[in-house]
Amino acid sequence: MTRPALLDEAVVTSWLVTHGEWRRENNHLVRTVRTKNYPSSVGLLSALVETAERLDHHPIVTLGYCELRFELWTHDRGGLTSLDLEYATELDVIALRDFAGDLKTN
Numbered sequence: 001m002t003r004p005a006l007l008d009e010a011v012v013t014s015w016l017v018t019h020g021e022w023r024r025e026n027n028h029l030v031r032t033v034r035t036k037n038y039p040s041s042v043g044l045l046s047a048l049v050e051t052a053e054r055l056d057h058h059p060i061v062t063l064g065y066c067e068l069r070f071e072l073w074t075h076d077r078g079g080l081t082s083l084d085l086e087y088a089t090e091l092d093v094i095a096l097r098d099f100a101g102d103l104k105t106n
Helices: 009-018 038-047 049-055 082-102
Strands: 023-025 028-034 060-064 067-072
Touching (some): 009 023, 028 082, 038 049, 038 060, 049 082, 067 082
Antiparallel strands (some): 028 067, 060 067
């Protein structure tokens, strides 16, 4: 499978403006999702397995009690590609659609 090219800085900056839960750290996209309980955290992570497999793009995830930290970048490109934005967008959709009642807002 051909891997996508690195994104222009303007594309990433524009995407971040419309996806306020995400931030940029060391050329990686990062989001922390807080849930009301541990089973909800594990459930959200499990719900994202299909996305990672379909995209052949696997984030670094840290699972803690009531918290998930997602870190995205395209490892073999050394930066951000369309895969990162696609995975992050799907994470946002799945979290809001399937886990809205389990998310903490602060």
